[in-house]
Amino acid sequence: MSPADFVIFGVLVGALWQFIHLYRALFSNKTQHKPPPGPPGLPLIGHFHMLGKLPHRTLYKLSQKYGPIMSIRLGSVPTVIVSSPAAAELFFKTHDSVFASRPASQVADYLFYGTKGIGFTKYGAYWRNARKFCTVELLNAEKVKSMAGMRREDMMLLVESLKQAAAASEVVDISDKACHLIEAMTCRMLFGKSRDEKFDLSAIVHHMAEDLGAFNISDYIPFLRPLNLQGLTRRFKVTSEAVDKILETIIDDHEKDAANGYKNNDRDFVDVILASKMDPVGTHEQLARNIDRSHIKAIVLDLIFGAIDASPTAIEWTMSELIRHPRVMKLLQEEIKNITEDCEFVEESHLSKLEYLDMVVKESMRLHPVTPIIAPHESMEDIVIDGYHIPKKSRIIVNSWALGRDPRFWSENVEEFVPERFEGSNIDLLGQSFHILPFSSGRRGCPGKHWGLLTIKLVVAQLVRSFDWELPLGMSPDELPMDEVFGLCVPRASHLLAIPRIHLP
Secondary structure, eight states: OOHHHHHHHHHHHHHHHHHHHHHHHHHSOTTTTOOOOOOOOBTTTBTGGGOOSOHHHHHHHHHHHHOSEEEEEETTEEEEEEOSHHHHHIIIIITGGGGOBOOOOHHHHHHTTTTOSSTTSOSSHHHHHHHHHHIIIIISHHHHHHTHHHHHHHHHHHHHHHHHHHHTTOOEEHHHHHHHHHHHHHHHHHHSSSOOTTOOHHHHHHHHHHHHHSOOHHHHSGGGGGGOTTSHHHHHHHHHHHHHHHHHHHHHHHHHHHHHOOGGGOOOHHHHHHHHHHOTTSTTHHHHTTOOHHHHHHHHHHHHHHHHHHHHHHHHHHHHHHHHOHHHHHHHHHHHHHHHTTOSSOOGGGGGGOHHHHHHHHHHHHHSOSSSBOOOEEOSSOEEETTEEEOTTOEEEEBHHHHTTOTTTSOSOTTSOOGGGGTTOOOOSSSSSTTOOTTOOGGGSOTTHHHHHHHHHHHHHHHHHHEEEEOGGGOOGGGOOOOBOOSSSOOBSSOOEEEEEEOOO
8 A cells, every 4th residue: 555545545544444433422321421621623633733832822722712621632632731730630540540550652662761751651550669669769758869969069069150151241041051050960869970971961951852742643553554644754763763772871881880899888760779679579579570671771761861851841841931021030149148147158948948949949840830731641440520421541631831820820920920929829839739730649649759849949049139130132021032932842942042140249
């Protein structure tokens, strides 16, 4: 069959599928099988043509017409778009157990070794054991606190480099600095050492984010996969091979260190997971009996990606808004000065006292959620929610960008950066308040949310404590471009560039 015949066949199949769908809608029990409202779609492709370059904005506009629980079709996959805090609570809390799984995707199969990690793995015993292992061995509060000294050392190196740039009146790429700082912190947490010059994790993570953020038609119209119409398969393979090469190097190095004996019993996360594999009757025996080398690589990659992709994006957006709003910058500097007193560095113990910083970060994440479209969930059974029937295997997409703009909750100046809107509010960022979900919520909430929020606040506070920031080429704050580029995370379209000046309280 030629490619043209294949496409014609696909159109006919799509038309037949549409007929069957329409027949079921007309002749089934309307009360029990009433789908959520939504716009009309096209045969075969459904609503793909409507998504545009920034799907979170498009879906938000559609939800204003069709409601906070909206139905669209992506290829042959029924998809529910959730766009309000109340609706998000229904899916992530009230009925969380039904929507705790992930749909299969081609890119996750390539990058995460057949979804053997955490983020994109289907719900089940393996996922629970892998997540528990990561939480116990790396992401619990005690472990995170024990690494405060490492984070302080990395912050000191960054501040020193920025002081040199300030002395020379050099333009600094804040986006790049934040990315490499988080990379250094992540490497020390996972691998026991700072960035390895043999490879650039930040660049690889950037490519992964682009791949994971692409709407792959093959995931929604499976019989088109052999045609590779978007050219994504080759791209996934190239990224996967580059990632695997890095992970193999990391694991090989750790196995050599283990064979030579650890110094001062100093073991990092990779050492622990390798040791668990060799000890199937230890603390994590259920996981150890069901993992091989590819599982270890997938789990480590999940942690690398989750840290290096999300935190720098949140930092660059927060710093962008502070530079655009000198009033807010000044108020934050005054608070930090009062709390830290004569300390040159912001300590992690200071963060809980910095109330205005908390409001600034919340407002930044409301306006610029790092993942404006939360990674898709999949329904594990038929269910009726708010009177709408949602069939098994439906894809659930929560538009977190829309949550922060819900007119039923937020004030009229919803597009303005006003941290004071959170004064006296009990809204949190860790998944308990559904008005802002930077780390998602429920069973599939980000396991590294405490570490992520801590590092974001720490870096922003230190950049504001040590420096004033000027835009280059005489640009005024209101001229700073704020365009975004879509991916799994949505960073600035252009890097944030500014000139640091030593801040003299």
